[in-house]
Amino acid sequence: MNIKDVAKLAKVSKSTVSRVLNNPERVNAEMRQRVLEVVRETGYRPNALAKELVIKETRLIGVIVPRINTNVFADIVEGITLRLSENGYNVILLCSKADEAIEISHFEFLQKKQVDGIIFFPGNMTLALRKLINTLPTPLIILGLDDPLIKRSVVSYDEYKSSKAIVEHFIRQGHKQIAFIGIDKERSPVGQERKLGYTDALRTHDLPLNIDYIYEGSFELQSGFEGAKHVFSKSVIKPTAVFAATDYLAIGAINYLQSQGLSIPEDVSVAGFDDLEISVFFNPSITSIKFDYFHSGEVAAQFVIENIQEPSIIRKYILGFQIINRDSTSEL
Amino acid sequence: MNIKDVAKLAKVSKSTVSRVLNNPERVNAEMRQRVLEVVRETGYRPNALAKELVIKETRLIGVIVPRINTNVFADIVEGITLRLSENGYNVILLCSKADEAIEISHFEFLQKKQVDGIIFFPGNMTLALRKLINTLPTPLIILGLDDPLIKRSVVSYDEYKSSKAIVEHFIRQGHKQIAFIGIDKERSPVGQERKLGYTDALRTHDLPLNIDYIYEGSFELQSGFEGAKHVFSKSVIKPTAVFAATDYLAIGAINYLQSQGLSIPEDVSVAGFDDLEISVFFNPSITSIKFDYFHSGEVAAQFVIENIQEPSIIRKYILGFQIINRDSTSEL
DNA sequence: TTGAAAGCGCTAACAC
DNA sequence: GTGTTAGCGCTTTCAA
Numbered sequence: 201m202n203i204k205d206v207a208k209l210a211k212v213s214k215s216t217v218s219r220v221l222n223n224p225e226r227v228n229a230e231m232r233q234r235v236l237e238v239v240r241e242t243g244y245r246p247n248a249l250a251k252e253l254v255i256k257e258t259r260l261i262g263v264i265v266p267r268i269n270t271n272v273f274a275d276i277v278e279g280i281t282l283r284l285s286e287n288g289y290n291v292i293l294l295c296s297k298a299d300e301a302i303e304i305s306h307f308e309f310l311q312k313k314q315v316d317g318i319i320f321f322p323g324n325m326t327l328a329l330r331k332l333i334n335t336l337p338t339p340l341i342i343l344g345l346d347d348p349l350i351k352r353s354v355v356s357y358d359e360y361k362s363s364k365a366i367v368e369h370f371i372r373q374g375h376k377q378i379a380f381i382g383i384d385k386e387r388s389p390v391g392q393e394r395k396l397g398y399t400d401a402l403r404t405h406d407l408p409l410n411i412d413y414i415y416e417g418s419f420e421l422q423s424g425f426e427g428a429k430h431v432f433s434k435s436v437i438k439p440t441a442v443f444a445a446t447d448y449l450a451i452g453a454i455n456y457l458q459s460q461g462l463s464i465p466e467d468v469s470v471a472g473f474d475d476l477e478i479s480v481f482f483n484p485s486i487t488s489i490k491f492d493y494f495h496s497g498e499v500a501a502q503f504v505i506e507n508i509q510e511p512s513i514i515r516k517y518i519l520g521f522q523i524i525n526r527d528s529t530s531e532l
Numbered sequence: 533m534n535i536k537d538v539a540k541l542a543k544v545s546k547s548t549v550s551r552v553l554n555n556p557e558r559v560n561a562e563m564r565q566r567v568l569e570v571v572r573e574t575g576y577r578p579n580a581l582a583k584e585l586v587i588k589e590t591r592l593i594g595v596i597v598p599r600i601n602t603n604v605f606a607d608i609v610e611g612i613t614l615r616l617s618e619n620g621y622n623v624i625l626l627c628s629k630a631d632e633a634i635e636i637s638h639f640e641f642l643q644k645k646q647v648d649g650i651i652f653f654p655g656n657m658t659l660a661l662r663k664l665i666n667t668l669p670t671p672l673i674i675l676g677l678d679d680p681l682i683k684r685s686v687v688s689y690d691e692y693k694s695s696k697a698i699v700e701h702f703i704r705q706g707h708k709q710i711a712f713i714g715i716d717k718e719r720s721p722v723g724q725e726r727k728l729g730y731t732d733a734l735r736t737h738d739l740p741l742n743i744d745y746i747y748e749g750s751f752e753l754q755s756g757f758e759g760a761k762h763v764f765s766k767s768v769i770k771p772t773a774v775f776a777a778t779d780y781l782a783i784g785a786i787n788y789l790q791s792q793g794l795s796i797p798e799d800v801s802v803a804g805f806d807d808l809e810i811s812v813f814f815n816p817s818i819t820s821i822k823f824d825y826f827h828s829g830e831v832a833a834q835f836v837i838e839n840i841q842e843p844s845i846i847r848k849y850i851l852g853f854q855i856i857n858r859d860s861t862s863e864l
Numbered sequence: 865t866t867g868a869a870a871g872c873g874c875t876a877a878c879a880c
Numbered sequence: 881g882t883g884t885t886a887g888c889g890c891t892t893t894c895a896a
Contacts, residue, residue, distance in 0.1 A: 213867045248644040250889035253581045269606035278600040293625040312580040451813050481783050545883045582873035
């Protein structure tokens, strides 16, 4: 069933059917009725491929993320999807596993598919990727990473500032021995930003940087456990506070510390990052940094729509954060 | 830049360019080199819309889910996405908010977009939806709900059997006063299945059904708290065990019980459902039912691919479950 | 207002 | 092996 068949059945031309579907006001009521009747009876669905080939607009946005099933990415993707659909756009979702080769092939795929725009959360930034991003003819929004050499709108998270803020929060509470359980450079650039916030906070407040206080592993809960074990067995003077680069890591760390008979926060304060839904119900409830990831997805969606209409606009949006002070941390 | 431009630059015909890109072995090496050279230099990307209009295959699968940012759906979507992309398919992701009208409009959208297949996780099943599902010309896989009147391949979760199993686990441990904290009928059909497993387990073992032991609310943590409060304030004889229909609800319930000075599991055993990543690290670690949602997504992907090749095949896959016995439950 | 015809960028017979 | 041509299903001038 195509437009020609409908036209025949309604005894009108293809053009008229097309008009009824796209500019109904431009066709007189009687014919319009005839056509709509046929459309209803036959269940005719206009072929979007053919239409889009002509109008050069697919109303499709490509979304490239390293993963989907983590709180952060799932929130972002839902924010993007909902906001886009409010504006008549839909999402082709692509998972990159933070692998550059996959990312590049996704870009090629999306170009072929003629998407109207792309929202990209890079794993790591490389030369090849940066070049690709700067030369791609498609509207493109970068998520999570503000590279000065990239001329695109960006939605980023102030990993550095927020990390620094929570470490300074510890310092204000009188802590001087502060450990950091983070994420490997190789695994994510995010880990480095959060680490830098930590080291700079110490430096700013003239506290020594103790290499034994730093552990960098993976995102997994287990890595938080390992990290705390590492830090607390290695160091001579034990830390009084631990900044974990995610709430999962914080929970893992708390588990280790409690298994060693330490009380949180009486013996050690522990803070996390990302404020999981369960963090408030954990025992002790976890002090954390909260970003509204869902909203960042909405903003990215807004940006890409804006860029489709006005490609020259470059915006930078840095998502605000909150320190949520709970029972896992206390004054020294 | 289109195929005609490339042809001109390479001094060959459009067909030759097309062949180089789709059946390179059918064109001699010299011309192939010339064409590939031009493609590389110009960065030409063939327009997939035009191609797909001819070959009638988009290699796109529509995925309709109620939400994205919950552990369950995020896992499913990632499973689908990864498995599909291994097979050269990609995903258009649509969020329905479990709203029938939105679901129906998504189906229409996907038909127009000429997707090769659809994977659909319905909110609730209605007459209109069932009819649509049975008549849609597109290969379609149903997720999460095995309706006897639907003639499609299905991937489902044995909510009933698993719920019954965990309640029977309680019964084997000597519990007789078992409460249920579930989810409103209106919110999700899943809630009812889990409740049925609960009531049937009691019935099977000749235990009385006490209406005061049942609370049905939302998915939220807070609802678990409220549920426990409700059950424990209302009942004369207090329950010795609580089956919560999700781990979030279990955590909420545990929080309430602990706030009342009760020890878990000494005073009350609490079991959850879905085995969140944090459940093992919670204090006490939570007894739960584990489904491999990621894998269910992979299976759905497999089914839809199979249906594209062989539309007549109808398969039913019921995902297995495991009871994970941890510290939140014990013998009476 | 309506219809005829050209064209979007590609593939696939078919003839050479 | 290569080019010519028709056609996929739609929109959009243009003329009537």
